Amino acid sequence: MSKNRDSAGRSSDSAVLAYRKIPLTTFNDFGLAEPILRALVEENYTTPTPIQAQTIPIVLTGKDVIGIAQTGTGKTASFALPILNHIFTKRLRPERKSCRVLVLSPTRELSGQIADSFRAYGRHMKPLAIELAIGGVPINRQIRGVAHGVEVLVATPGRLLDLVHQRAITLNQVEILVLDEADRMLDMGFINDIRKVVAMLRKERQTLFFSATMPGEITKLADSMLTNPEKVAVTPQASTVDRIEQRVILTEKSAKNDLLVETLKTETTDRVLVFTRTKHGADKVVRHLQKCGFGAEAIHGNKSQNQRERVLADFRSGKLRILIATDIAARGIDVDGVSHVVNYDLPNIPESYVHRIGRTARAGRDGVAISFCDHEEAAFLRDIQRMIRITIPSIDKRTGIRPAARPADHHQASNRPNRGRGAAGNNGGNGGNRNGGNNRNGGGNRNGSNQGRTSNRGSQGGNPPIPRAESTPGEPNSIGSVTFLQRGGNRTPRAS
Numbered sequence: 001m002s003k004n005r006d007s008a009g010r011s012s013d014s015a016v017l018a019y020r021k022i023p024l025t026t027f028n029d030f031g032l033a034e035p036i037l038r039a040l041v042e043e044n045y046t047t048p049t050p051i052q053a054q055t056i057p058i059v060l061t062g063k064d065v066i067g068i069a070q071t072g073t074g075k076t077a078s079f080a081l082p083i084l085n086h087i088f089t090k091r092l093r094p095e096r097k098s099c100r101v102l103v104l105s106p107t108r109e110l111s112g113q114i115a116d117s118f119r120a121y122g123r124h125m126k127p128l129a130i131e132l133a134i135g136g137v138p139i140n141r142q143i144r145g146v147a148h149g150v151e152v153l154v155a156t157p158g159r160l161l162d163l164v165h166q167r168a169i170t171l172n173q174v175e176i177l178v179l180d181e182a183d184r185m186l187d188m189g190f191i192n193d194i195r196k197v198v199a200m201l202r203k204e205r206q207t208l209f210f211s212a213t214m215p216g217e218i219t220k221l222a223d224s225m226l227t228n229p230e231k232v233a234v235t236p237q238a239s240t241v242d243r244i245e246q247r248v249i250l251t252e253k254s255a256k257n258d259l260l261v262e263t264l265k266t267e268t269t270d271r272v273l274v275f276t277r278t279k280h281g282a283d284k285v286v287r288h289l290q291k292c293g294f295g296a297e298a299i300h301g302n303k304s305q306n307q308r309e310r311v312l313a314d315f316r317s318g319k320l321r322i323l324i325a326t327d328i329a330a331r332g333i334d335v336d337g338v339s340h341v342v343n344y345d346l347p348n349i350p351e352s353y354v355h356r357i358g359r360t361a362r363a364g365r366d367g368v369a370i371s372f373c374d375h376e377e378a379a380f381l382r383d384i385q386r387m388i389r390i391t392i393p394s395i396d397k398r399t400g401i402r403p404a405a406r407p408a409d410h411h412q413a414s415n416r417p418n419r420g421r422g423a424a425g426n427n428g429g430n431g432g433n434r435n436g437g438n439n440r441n442g443g444g445n446r447n448g449s450n451q452g453r454t455s456n457r458g459s460q461g462g463n464p465p466i467p468r469a470e471s472t473p474g475e476p477n478s479i480g481s482v483t484f485l486q487r488g489g490n491r492t493p494r495a496s
């Protein structure tokens with residue numbers, strides 16, 4: 001949206017600059033309308049997250065925004081709050097079969113969560129019509145839903161185009177367009193649909209463009225959609241969420257099921273999200289876990305919308321503790337309290353690793369991400385580590401030998417500060433740790449005696465064999481008793 005375009009009186013770069021000079025520490029500082037502030041109090045939001053502190057003032061001035069932020073950073077509110085404020089201050093009756101705000105998101109789940117957020121933050125604003133246009137459910141209710149016009153339409157691209165083709169909606173009244181998770185839209189092949197949608201919009205609009213990463217093609221898309229955008233970024237491009245403790249277990253492919261069971265038995269878990277590469281693989285893992293007495297369910301593209309919603313609701317409520325998902329199905333999972341992400345299969349796209357582990361450590365909490373890596377996935381691990389510039393602490397469950405450090409990793413890892421997760425610095429100081437003690441995810445071993453053993457061996461230099469108390473090669477041993485690094489001292493292992 002250009003500076004002169006906004007008839008609600010929002011404008012001028014000077015307003016943005018003025019905002020930037022003032023540290024914004026509470027939501028009151030933004031000048032949001034009272035009904036929105038009231039809803040935020042009820043949501044227990046006291047402090048804006050970094051993406052919110054940066055984005056909200058800019059959106060309020062009517063400027064276009066490119067936001068580089070992952071899910072879990074509070075980015076939904078960073079666009080939803082100023083949009084609701086715009087709707088509140090510029091009261092207009094939406095025309096029939098039209099929407100004032102269009103939010104495009106890649107998955108049904110994410111779309112549902114965005115619509116829920118708008119409803120929650122806008123609960124004291126009346127009238128306020130928010131509709132969802134997603135596939136997998138009958139279209140007729142959605143046609144009726146937009147018939148009288150709505151303030152906010154949250155849609156996946158395919159279903160939106162279906163509605164357009166059925167003449168259920170026209171898009172020429174859209175004042176604000178939000179494109180969420182643009183990089184995932186690209187991965188999922190939605191780019192042409194998005195271009196078609198954008199071609200139907202009027203030029204005088206505000207566009208808010210969010211992506212976790214900015215590969216070249218996404219930059220090109222943004223350039224074609226945005227006018228003089230302000231760029232905000234809450235994490236460096238494709239960096240890994242800071243509060244996540246990451247670990248890798250090198251294992252045989254055939255041992256992964258047992259390793260998962262061991263992990264669930266020895267880790268202190270709350271909610272666990274397990275990623276597999278395929279839908280079939282997800283179902284197989286569910287069957288194995290159920291056979292071993294764990295309550296687990298899968299969510300993937302072959303499940304009906306109803307099944308997916310039920311499983312997600314159970315996971316959210318805590319009734320279901322272990323959820324197995326494929327990348328696409330998990331994209332929009334916004335569940336606070338996911339304590340562990342387990343990569344049963346490593347993703348072949350490094351960005352997917354960042355997206356996956358971003359399901360934990362949400363809303364200011366910590367989280368653990370454990371990745372199983374078999375022989376065929378070694379190259380994926382290398383690509384991931386190169387991208388996140390961290391050597392993830394690993395143990396080798398096949399041979400008991402730590403993999404040899406690669407100079408590039410060592411160099412990169414050693415440039416990063418130790419985030420104080422425990423005793424890794426000790427190991428590094430003794431010269432035996434391949435991460436030089438600077439791996440930010442290195443941490444205190446839950447087993448004090450093992451920690452000592454690891455350090456002693458480290459002092460002898462080189463890449464020491466990891467003590468393997470109870471395993472033989474190819475056979476999973478107890479995760480908790482070897483080198484696993486745990487935040488916050490000793491925790492009592494608990495079975496799920």
Ligand code: AMP
Pocket residue numbers: 044045046047048049052070071072073074075076077334336362363
């Ligand atoms: P998002 O990145 O939008 O998916 O948000 C991640 C989670 O953080 C959601 O559960 C939000 O409800 C929560 N959240 C967003 N903003 C805040 C805030 N300022 N204070 C506390 N929680 C928040």
